[in-house]
Amino acid sequence: xxxxxxxxxxxxxxxxxxxxxxxxxxxxxxxxxxxxxxxxxxxxxxxxxxxxxxxxxxxxxxxxxxxxxxxxxxxxxxxxxxxxxxxxxxxxxxxxxxxxxxxxxxxxxxxx
Amino acid sequence: xxxxxxxxxxxxxxxxxxxxxxxxxxxxxxxxxxxxxxxxxxxxxxxxxxxxxxxxxxxxxxxxxxxxxxxxxxxxxxxxxxxxxxxxxxxxxxxxxxxxxxxxxxxxxxxxxxxx
Numbered sequence: 001x002x003x004x005x006x007x008x009x010x011x012x013x014x015x016x017x018x019x020x021x022x023x024x025x026x027x028x029x030x031x032x033x034x035x036x037x038x039x040x041x042x043x044x045x046x047x048x049x050x051x052x053x054x055x056x057x058x059x060x061x062x063x064x065x066x067x068x069x070x071x072x073x074x075x076x077x078x079x080x081x082x083x084x085x086x087x088x089x090x091x092x093x094x095x096x097x098x099x100x101x102x103x104x105x106x107x108x109x110x111x112x
Numbered sequence: 113x114x115x116x117x118x119x120x121x122x123x124x125x126x127x128x129x130x131x132x133x134x135x136x137x138x139x140x141x142x143x144x145x146x147x148x149x150x151x152x153x154x155x156x157x158x159x160x161x162x163x164x165x166x167x168x169x170x171x172x173x174x175x176x177x178x179x180x181x182x183x184x185x186x187x188x189x190x191x192x193x194x195x196x197x198x199x200x201x202x203x204x205x206x207x208x209x210x211x212x213x214x215x216x217x218x219x220x221x222x223x224x225x226x227x228x
Contacts, residue, residue: 087155097160097162100157105155
């Protein structure tokens with residue numbers, strides 16, 4: 001089983017739709033979680049951290065389910081500019097250092 | 113001001129050559145990374161340095177040798193380039209590794225390496 005698994009998509013959704021992505025991780029001791037966004041031919045950039053209680057940033061909501069070992073990202077009212085690949089990132093701390101693992105990413109295409 | 117910069121942006125070279133990619137960050141971060149993103153877009157960590165000390169060395173051929181002259185720079189030297197080395201190489205940096213709340217990674221723009 002891969003350390004971090006995502007559905008690569010693509011997810012093609014119309015503007016204004018709500019879309020959700022899940023990401024599962026295998027290491028139950030993983031400690032911090034993030035969603036990054038990567039535009040075509042660009043570098044990844046942090047979208048949001050994922051907190052245990054869930055967190056929201058505008059149209060974006062992130063959730064963590066430790067029991068089932070997955071995180072999710074919900075995007076409401078999709079915009080054309082949301083088209084990108086969304087990377088799930090999981091950190092595991094050991095000996096004071098972080099091991100960072102990226103998922104393969106889920107590609108989102110928002111259609112006019 | 114560019115936070116994490118890499119040079120060159122594009123690198124086209126023949127098999128068997130030796131090449132270097134340079135990375136610099138002006139964020140004052142203690143930790144720097146090299147990632148490889150292959151044609152399937154999978155982003156995989158190669159190396160991580162904390163304050164010039166190698167702390168992560170994933171299963172990478174020893175043709176790849178990172179060097180960190182100071183904590184603001186992390187260079188990657190590749191010997192005897194092979195076709196399979198073609199990929200985009202991203203440098204990144206983050207705040208001190210032991211700080212749980214401060215490990216957002218800032219990425220450079222990437223170096224697109226093509227080996228012919």
